[in-house]
Amino acid sequence: MSTTASIVDLSTRIAANAAKVNGYLVAHSLPAPSFDENAPLPGLIPADAPEVQAARMAIIQDTAELRRLMLGCTPREYVMSFSHNESLSLQATVRFGLAKTFPPGSETTFGAMAAATGVLSEPNVRQLVRHAVTKNIFREPRPGVVAHSSISRLLAEDNLISDWAGAATDDLWQAAAQTCNALAKYPGSEEPNTTGFCVANNTDKPMYEFFSTVPERARRFANAMTAFSEREAGLVSHVTDNYPWGDLGSGTVVDVGGSTGFVSHALARKFPLLKLIVQDLPPVIEKAKSQAPPELADRVSYMAHDFLTPQPVRGADVYFFRSILHNWPTKYCLRILRNHVGVLKPGARVVVMDMVLPDKGTVASAAEEERLRGLDLVMLELFNAHEREMDDWRALFAEADARFEFKGGWLPKGSNKWIFVAEWKGES
């Protein structure tokens, strides 16, 4: 197909899908898409309109592709279109609490914003906010007057999203910026304490250990993960609805690296006989205990445990790892899995919910390929780790211990993580 045909195809599809979205909005008396301060924050199109959501997603992908192709007509323009300033705009907005300096529904000035931050000068606020306006974070309805957009209102009102933006810019962006320096300094390292994150934070501790010493950063990162999980693709219902947990009856599940236990809570609520043990590093478990739902106290317990040391819970039915192993280089994954061998009873299962990279070239869209390769890079930036294809996961279990029978897995509908299973065929 020639490039000309491709751009015509793309734009035809964009027009058709835009008509579909617009038709839905008009039929339901909904406002046109905008960044108006009062635009509905949960989104214009409800989840129970999947066809319209699909049309919206197709527009997002096709317009990005069309833009890429148009920029690519002039390769030097394509190269020079890469910009780091988006991250700075978002970072400044959350770092200095700019969106919280004036209430929704009101207007302010650069001077008043600067005074409210207690740190920034008026000229710096003007510079930062005027760039943020170009990214639809804030509006400037009249010269020198700042008002909220839907984006700044969201950042002002939703602490989880604000924490996500803080972690994305202070933790991830800084780690990314130092990754080439780390790779040059520690060539080929498979150690989680020689990463871009470590260089950026001037630490020789792996990220989660470092966070244990900085509670506010740990809290924010945990909130960022929660915000991630609240998106459709990360919903906890993908865990509860896509594995036969009910077959375990009153069995025991160990939620290894279970954070504050939000997944275990959802499982305990849906399966009223199931017992769950949430394990994580000590500060995380302290927090988990302080916010434990009292109605689940008889079935959900909390245990500080470092999974780089032998697993202390013997004879559980399932050892569940959600978004854990992809954070670790292979030699550490092997150590984590082998740390369980001594406590597994015959038929016990290691259930993993994690990313699985599709075979190269089999991904449906360029946007999805970019998303997956981006996640792979995040693993490098933070942990010196990487995402894995299904064959890599199979090989990992085989190398950890030949008595694991890898049974493969499945991708729950709408989820971005697979569930896969290895059953213990050894003796107790």
Ligand SMILES: C[S@@+](CC[C@H](N)C(=O)[O-])C[C@H]1O[C@@H](n2cnc3c(N)ncnc32)[C@H](O)[C@@H]1O
């Ligand atoms: C990406 S989060 C996943 C949390 C949770 N399983 C989920 O599905 O959202 C990784 C978790 O591993 C925990 N963790 C990191 N290193 C650990 C270690 N050595 N031992 C136990 N937990 C650890 C972190 O504190 C964090 O809660």
